[in-house]
Amino acid sequence: MNKRPTLSLKSKPAPAVKKPAPRKPAAANTAAPARPAVANTAEPARPAAAPAAREPAKPAAKPARRPEPAEQFGAGASPWDATRAKGAQRRAEQRAAEQRAADQPRPRPEAPPGPRASHHRDLKPRLQTEFQAELKADSLAFALLGAATAVVQVRSGMALPAALAGVFANPAVTPQARGAIQDVAYRAMRQLGRSDALVAAMAPKAPDPLVGALLAVALPLMQAGDDGPAPYEAFTVVDQAVTAAGAHPDTARAKGMVNALLRRFLRERDALLADVMQQPQARWNYPQWWIDAAITAYPQEWEQVLAAGNQAPPLTLRVNTRKGTVEAYLAMLAEAGIGARRIGEHAVRLDKPVGVHLIPGFDAGLVSVQDAAAQLAAQLLDVQDGMRVLDACAAPGGKTGHILELADVDVTALDADAQRLSRVRENLERLGLSGTLQAAEAQGRDWWDGRPFDRILADVPCTASGIVRRHPDIRWLRRKGDTLQLATLSGQILDNLWQMLQPNGKLLFVTCSLWPQESEAQAAAFAVRNRATRLDAPGQLLPVGGAEQDHDGLFYALFRKDE
Numbered sequence: 001m002n003k004r005p006t007l008s009l010k011s012k013p014a015p016a017v018k019k020p021a022p023r024k025p026a027a028a029n030t031a032a033p034a035r036p037a038v039a040n041t042a043e044p045a046r047p048a049a050a051p052a053a054r055e056p057a058k059p060a061a062k063p064a065r066r067p068e069p070a071e072q073f074g075a076g077a078s079p080w081d082a083t084r085a086k087g088a089q090r091r092a093e094q095r096a097a098e099q100r101a102a103d104q105p106r107p108r109p110e111a112p113p114g115p116r117a118s119h120h121r122d123l124k125p126r127l128q129t130e131f132q133a134e135l136k137a138d139s140l141a142f143a144l145l146g147a148a149t150a151v152v153q154v155r156s157g158m159a160l161p162a163a164l165a166g167v168f169a170n171p172a173v174t175p176q177a178r179g180a181i182q183d184v185a186y187r188a189m190r191q192l193g194r195s196d197a198l199v200a201a202m203a204p205k206a207p208d209p210l211v212g213a214l215l216a217v218a219l220p221l222m223q224a225g226d227d228g229p230a231p232y233e234a235f236t237v238v239d240q241a242v243t244a245a246g247a248h249p250d251t252a253r254a255k256g257m258v259n260a261l262l263r264r265f266l267r268e269r270d271a272l273l274a275d276v277m278q279q280p281q282a283r284w285n286y287p288q289w290w291i292d293a294a295i296t297a298y299p300q301e302w303e304q305v306l307a308a309g310n311q312a313p314p315l316t317l318r319v320n321t322r323k324g325t326v327e328a329y330l331a332m333l334a335e336a337g338i339g340a341r342r343i344g345e346h347a348v349r350l351d352k353p354v355g356v357h358l359i360p361g362f363d364a365g366l367v368s369v370q371d372a373a374a375q376l377a378a379q380l381l382d383v384q385d386g387m388r389v390l391d392a393c394a395a396p397g398g399k400t401g402h403i404l405e406l407a408d409v410d411v412t413a414l415d416a417d418a419q420r421l422s423r424v425r426e427n428l429e430r431l432g433l434s435g436t437l438q439a440a441e442a443q444g445r446d447w448w449d450g451r452p453f454d455r456i457l458a459d460v461p462c463t464a465s466g467i468v469r470r471h472p473d474i475r476w477l478r479r480k481g482d483t484l485q486l487a488t489l490s491g492q493i494l495d496n497l498w499q500m501l502q503p504n505g506k507l508l509f510v511t512c513s514l515w516p517q518e519s520e521a522q523a524a525a526f527a528v529r530n531r532a533t534r535l536d537a538p539g540q541l542l543p544v545g546g547a548e549q550d551h552d553g554l555f556y557a558l559f560r561k562d563e
């Protein structure tokens with residue numbers, strides 16, 4: 001049962017801290033349907049259906065304050081900075097003028113009635129999310145508007161899956177439309193830095209939030225990205241974006257501007273792109289602080305690391321060896337006409353992602369969706385029959401399931417988020433496994449019965465910077481200070497859990513972060529504080545490999561408590 005991991009992964013033990021010098025227009029198609037075929041089924045936007053994909057820390061672990069849009073987009077570094085200084089005074093004047101105007105009734109000849117969104121990106125948007133646009137649910141215009149609505153919410157601090165859940169709550173959104181909206185929104189997140197720079201280069205002033213978001217979801221569909229060619233004919237995108245703009249009261253008055261700006265992009269694409277690509281945020285599609293952090297931590301590999309985060313992730317499965325062998329499962333896939341290959345001891349990668357419920361045997365628990373790097377955790381933990389095991393930050397239970405697949409152990413799955421804990425239960429049920437579920441904070445002791453554990457898995461809350469390709473919104477939601485704040489919490493969790501470990505027991509510390517402050521530096525400081533013996537483990541796994549080493553950016557450190 002207890003084999004060493006065999007998956008070949010590129011690891012990076014101790015990152016340095018030195019900083020170095022540092023795509024055709026076609027005929028207009030006015031009846032353009034949204035293409036569900038572009039829906040990327042490897043995305044986590046159907047959260048309940050992709051249970052084992054690694055997830056970012058939930059709000060419980062996040063800093064309490066949500067970033068304001070202006071902060072997220074890097075005050076002092078955004079494409080709007082040149083205009084921002086002058087803009088502060090102008091905005092104050094505009095606000096006063098708007099207030100005066102709002103006090104007086106005035107006609108609105110062009111726009112349908114309803115509240116207007118703010119003219120300023122540094123004000124909270126007042127978005128009409130309940131508005132039902134008169135668009136066909138299978139049209140690209142409908143997908144653009146749905147995705148733009150989600151993008152506005154992300155800009156005000158909401159995670160993309162939550163923002164999309166809000167959009168999907170609208171009964172007009174069909175299952176097919178969901179796929180298209182999700183795909184458009186995820187693409188937009190991966191190219192937001194570039195889209196913002198393009199809009200800044202073309203628009204005389206920052207557009208209203210929903211107008212800006214509509215442009216930010218349309219522009220990536222007109223260009224090839226790191227993850228492939230442009231998915232639509234450019235003129236179709238222009239036409240549908242203009243239709244979408246005309247269908248919503250927050251954007252109707254900007255219909256002409258959307259048309260003019262997108263057409264200008266078509267005419268001047270090469271020159272505009274050459275210009276904005278001089279800006280690192282547009283070149284790499286990350287906030288400046290993130291780019292700086294990557295350069296500092298990985299002076300050699302930072303470009304590969306950033307580029308890997310802009311790729312759509314592959315779909316990797318973990319075979320439940322309690323229900324069958326990897327060979328038998330590969331045969332089942334072949335029979336279903338699904339191309340796949342083995343890439344680890346229990347890991348199988350599909351040639352093309354498919355919807356999770358279309359994966360043969362998924363609902364029957366034959367496999368789980370789990371990244372190749374995440375599959376190392378249960379194996380490194382070295383669990384044996386009869387052991388008492390704590391999975392300290394367990395939800396949604398990807399690693400809990402793997403531990404229970406490997407040995408007959410008594411697992412306590414702990415998580416601070418009771419709602420997320422219910423997903424552990426669902427996942428274990430699907431796999432035909434069971435454990436004790438406990439909703440509590442891992443830095444506390446009130447939940448513990450005093451009996452020590454033989455093995456502890458501490459998959460602590462972190463910035464999730466290593467799984468940004470699965471959650472491309474993370475880069476726009478996080479702030480630089482989050483790293484330290486989360487590292488402080490995870491240090492407390494580790495010190496607390498160490499007290500609950502049996503002498504000779506092992507604790508596996510895991511993060512899905514790329515930042516050394518949360519990972520290697522944390523592990524080194526923990527070992528000194530607790531006189532823990534460090535055992536062999538991969539350290540920092542960098543997401544820079546080709547097909548054979550295509551995995552998330554996880555960190556592993558293994559400790560033994562000497563008697």
Ligand SMILES: C[S@@+](CC[C@H](N)C(=O)[O-])C[C@H]1O[C@@H](n2cnc3c(N)ncnc32)[C@H](O)[C@@H]1O
Binds near residue numbers: 396420
């Ligand atoms: C990286 S995710 C865990 C992923 C999980 N191990 C898996 O493989 O599916 C981190 C988890 O920590 C939980 N969490 C955050 N703060 C916590 C705390 N103080 N105590 C316990 N769990 C916490 C979050 O709710 C989240 O589910």
